[in-house]
Amino acid sequence: MYVILVYDVGEKRVGKMLKLCRNYLNWIQNSFFEGDISEVKLKELTILAEKIMKTEEDSLIIFSSRTEKFLDKQIIGKERSSTDNFL
Template structure:
């Protein structure tokens, strides 16, 4: 399955979330990761995110397509290079 994760978490959680998601998905924009996951991996990611973010103040949205082919992706502008210093 193809997964897009966008998050809005307090600044003290940002690095933790980035470092974690980078193990499973590709960074595509500030606070946006996407990539192919198995269902088991997806459950693992979600369970871990539940633990590491402050659910009262943070918010994570996941868009899941059964297959990447069913998701058209358009973009405007230039992708920024990933800020590796943060990771």
């Protein structure tokens, strides 16, 4: 499945959340990630994220789709991090 993940966590937890999400998805900018991920890996990511978060203060939002081709993506201005991988 293809997901877009956005988080808003307290300053003390930002580094841990950034590192965690980078292990599973492509970092786009600040607290924004996207990429293909299996359901099992996504569940693992959310469980680990909940351990980092203070749920009464922080938030994690995940948008999912079957594949990237069902999403229209428009970038205006500088693209911070491309998800294209050339071999």
